[in-house]
Amino acid sequence: MSTFHNVVVVGGGGAGLRAAIAVAEANPRLTVAVVSKVYPMRSHTVSAEGGAAAVAGPDDSLEEHLYDTISGGDWLVDQDAAEAFVQEAPRELLRLEHWGCPWSRQRDGRIAVRAFGGMKKKRTWFAADKTGFHMLHTLFQTTLSNPDVVRYDEWFVTSLLVDDGQVYGVVAIELATGRVETVIANAVILCTGGCGRVFPFTTNANIKTGDGMALAYRAGAPLKDMEFVQYHPTGLPFTGILITEAARAEGGWLLNKDGYRYLQDYDLGTPTPHPVLRSMELGPRDRLSQAFVHEHDKGRTTDTPYGPIVHLDLRHLGAEVIDAKLPFVRELCSKYENIDPVKELIPVRPVVHYMMGGVHTDIHGATSLTGLYAAGEVACVSINGANRLGSNSLPECLVFGARAGQAAAEFVTSTRTAPGAAVYAQARDAQRLLEREFARHAEGSHIGGRERIADIRTEMQTAMENGAGIYRDGESLAKAADRLRDLRERFGRATVDDRSRTFNTEAVALLELSFMLDVAESIVVSALHRGESRGAHQRTDFPGRDDERFLAHSLVRRTPDGGGLVDYMPVKITQWPPGERVYGR
């Protein structure tokens, strides 16, 4: 069976819902569908805590937000994109306010802002420490008021329909029934978020399996800057649950096992009792996570069953500030660590959090394939360069979600190319191909022994952590590449025991794993080629930044044998030539 919509948005998180609204607003005659593997309000935007950056006060300027973003990204940021971003972010956050987002307020009723890492001014809007939750529910509830936005909840997209370099829709499994459906469209916008689950220890939800990245990659669109994986410095051990950067913005300290604010040893400034912007605990995430590794090497971290940790100290903030500004932090610590941050230290360690890289798009969210757009974490515009600043990703979802929605609407309004026979043939074949795929993975039908999905997934995650972690080198990456090749071969023998058509989560796990293997390979091959250290990509065999050779975005394309071919494109520099990243001095 197939249905038609002018625009199909894949993913119902912050970027996806914003894109859908933008399509509906741009041209009310268009039909727009949101296809998501979870109900939209389950999307991972819901977990974002600290806030959303946009210039708000008279003491701040677009220039300063721009500079912080560019220097924070170690000059791998496209400056024209970042200009558009800082300019449109305030308007987007205001729209959320007009739609009812419960932003935290100043006493006089105006929006409140807080400090954030790597930001020279207070410009991070927040809704206590559940900012993503409130933004997502506001967007979701707003789309409920718009009958033009049609939802396909719990539909898992398995591939894009492509003919002659143009995208004409998606193939998806309706999870409740197991039916394979096709949604034909004039344009598709990928808003599926990141891929943290390719690593073993991540803040990312179970659904963050890089689906959109793999869909685009397989369809022939290049992925950009995939070697840049952000480790957030403060995750809870075992669970990987994020303790928001806002905890440090409100004045929290990072202490090593001797109770020493160790960041002072890593060119991040000198400790002061009150937080100083762009200094110490308010440095950028890449530098803080790297400092942790050095502390560990010096034997100054504490060992736990779930890896080495340092401590985040909020005790001096007091119960009143913590309850007003960081209630979720207190709730999470109490529930998952059985500690009260008002009285006790919080154990934390760096945790995979965000993907700077993603599907290569232009400033309007257009990918290299006609009719295919991408926005949010799945995309790489790039405004985040080699390291994203905290609180830039939520407004990125809005600004580029809206831009992609508008661009897709314009495209389908002006160019009415109808899908040809090849697309309908693909749609007809989709069911058969998927059936064949599952038959191949069915119990007992393969030679060479059975493999468990979870075993391959775990080994992939270990390979990524060991080979492409906070610090990498040529040897570790080559080893990871070998492991991934081996795992790909074993994936052919992965077994699906579940024969039911109804809500078959084992089949979904298999498809997600195959997406993740592609994404993992793209990360490793991109990291292997970049012989320098910049932002979140730290090569111990190439310790310095090399602007001569690598002031460039990597683009990885999939080859027919499943490998990745890497080349480079220039970074757009408009006003800030590459300089030194200075924090705390």
Place this chain on the structure above:
Amino acid sequence: MADTITMQVARYRPGQEAEPVFQSYDVPLRKEWAVLDGLNHIKDHVDGTLSYRWSCRMGICGSCGMTVNGSPVLSCATFLTDYAPGPVRVEPLRNFPVVRDLVVDIGDFMAKLPSVKPWLIRDDEPPEGEYLQTPDELDDYKKFSMCINCMLCYSACPVYALDPAFVGPAAIALAQRYNLDSRDEGAADRRDVLSSAEGVWACTFVGECSTACPKGVDPAGAIQRYKLTAATHALKDFLLPRGAR
């Protein structure tokens, strides 16, 4: 502490089982493990056919509501050790049709939600800047904005169990979230649904919803408060000529 615990998990696959049956699995009993970690252990290492929803595993996405030893809970925020020595009985949320194993059909809630118009309603164009809202005004509705749509309140609600037409705790709380928002002017638009027989008046104030809520939303409080509003309106309708209402 024993090093394993038995989980008795409700299984139901349409076409395979005529009705739900329980299947027992022994899983490691670790201090950090939530009920969800036990299920993931089963899924990954013992029985790949077990189906359930989960995502954020930090109590905010609302996916993993289940009935554990009789109570509706988020399985990611409920710990195995609290049920030691076991067994731990895991069933789907009550009051919903079961799709498969621990997965329930929440289509009814998703269809009802738009009927209470849970979005900001204004006739005028928005201002250039933000609508002003003081921290006190924010506090008036903040609690009701914390709903994660996890469905535990519907599972706990004895009224919904008997009368599936009841709009239900979360939807009414979300309507109140907007009614009480100083920026909103849509209370009249929501009145018909909320004041109907399937709205607040269906509630017999058992309060189970507020007990079950993992986020402190207090839907029972929202419903009681709206009953007062609705009663006041009904009285005005009765006493006052049309123009003076």
